Amino acid sequence: xxxxxxxxxxxxxxxxxxxxxxxxxxxxxxxxxxxxxxxxxxxxxxxxxxxxxxxxxxxxxxxxxxxxxxxxxxxxxxxxxxxxxxxxxxxxxxxxxxxxxxxxxx
Amino acid sequence: xxxxxxxxxxxxxxxxxxxxxxxxxxxxxxxxxxxxxxxxxxxxxxxxxxxxxxxxxxxxxxxxxxxxxxxxxxxxxxxxxxxxxxxxxxxxxxxxxxxxxxxxxxxxxxxxxxxx
Numbered sequence: 672x673x674x675x676x677x678x679x680x681x682x683x684x685x686x687x688x689x690x691x692x693x694x695x696x697x698x699x700x701x702x703x704x705x706x707x708x709x710x711x712x713x714x715x716x717x718x719x720x721x722x723x724x725x726x727x728x729x730x731x732x733x734x735x736x737x738x739x740x741x742x743x744x745x746x747x748x749x750x751x752x753x754x755x756x757x758x759x760x761x762x763x764x765x766x767x768x769x770x771x772x773x774x775x776x777x
Numbered sequence: 778x779x780x781x782x783x784x785x786x787x788x789x790x791x792x793x794x795x796x797x798x799x800x801x802x803x804x805x806x807x808x809x810x811x812x813x814x815x816x817x818x819x820x821x822x823x824x825x826x827x828x829x830x831x832x833x834x835x836x837x838x839x840x841x842x843x844x845x846x847x848x849x850x851x852x853x854x855x856x857x858x859x860x861x862x863x864x865x866x867x868x869x870x871x872x873x874x875x876x877x878x879x880x881x882x883x884x885x886x887x888x889x890x891x892x893x
Contacts, residue, residue, distance in 0.1 A: 702877075702879075704879040706822075706880070708822075712885075713871055713883040713884065713885050714814075714871070714880075715883065716879060716880060716881050719879050723879065725881060757821060757822050759822075759879070759880070761878055765824065765837060765838075766812070766824035766827070767824065768821055768822040768824065769821070771821040771822070
């Protein structure tokens with residue numbers, strides 16, 4: 672089994688920049704994607720580290736991955752960005768998700 | 778409109794079986810990799826199973842030997858047959874399309890509750 676670790680929660684003021692981390696053994700060797708899930712809704716793809724962002728996801732979302740840590744950065748955070756964020760990676764023909772980080776926009 | 782609609786969830790007793798369906802529109806399940814992901818109440822996401830276009834499949838260790846993923850091309854539907862259900866299988870089950878290594882399109886989910 673492969674473990675991905677995320678902080679349970681982060682908070683940010685509107686207009687500020689916030690980063691959410693995802694840690695795993697040699698994670699930098701893998702392709703990592705991020706999803707967000709708003710209350711009562713299904714998860715939605717936000718971005719993959721190679722900057723694959725689906726239509727409708729704004730450019731203020733960016734991602735990076737190196738060493739043992741992948742990072743999702745939200746620049747100019749807006750109230751609508753408040754959600755749970757999950758990282759995802761493949762390992763040994765299985766898919767793993769991080770435990771999720773609740774982003775609160777204060 | 779491209780969408781996935783899950784159905785088949787419900788309340789079921791431990792040890793019993795249930796089959797979930799994921800009906801696709803606007804895309805062909807036979808030409809896409811498809812997957813199931815579940816979410817226990819108040820917790821995170823857990824990958825369950827995936828079916829490739831050649832119908833080979835992958836499973837999480839927690840469901841291997843109990844769950845089977847399949848598809849019916851004529852109905853454009855993916856299924857998840859769940860046998861010998863346990864309380865820890867309780868959760869919302871989402872169907873999603875797989876592109877390369879990411880899940881780009883998700884259904885709204887169907888709730889499975891395993892309880893006596």
